[in-house]
Amino acid sequence: RRGVTPGNAPALAALIAEALKANDPAGVAARTAEMRAGFRGLHFVRS
Numbered sequence: 001r002r003g004v005t006p007g008n009a010p011a012l013a014a015l016i017a018e019a020l021k022a023n024d025p026a027g028v029a030a031r032t033a034e035m036r037a038g039f040r041g042l043h044f045v046r047s
Helices: 006-021 025-036
Strands: none
Touching (some): 006 025
C-alpha cells in the first residue's frame, strides 16, 4: 500500500534478514526508518 514494488524487494529482504540475524535492533530500526521515509502516501488502493 505504501508504494513498495518488486524493485524494492532486495533491500526489504536484506533488512528482514538483518533483523533476524543481527543483535543490533537500534541499527536495524534506523535503517528501516530510513527506507520507510521514501514511501509517502498510499498506492495500489481503490479510490
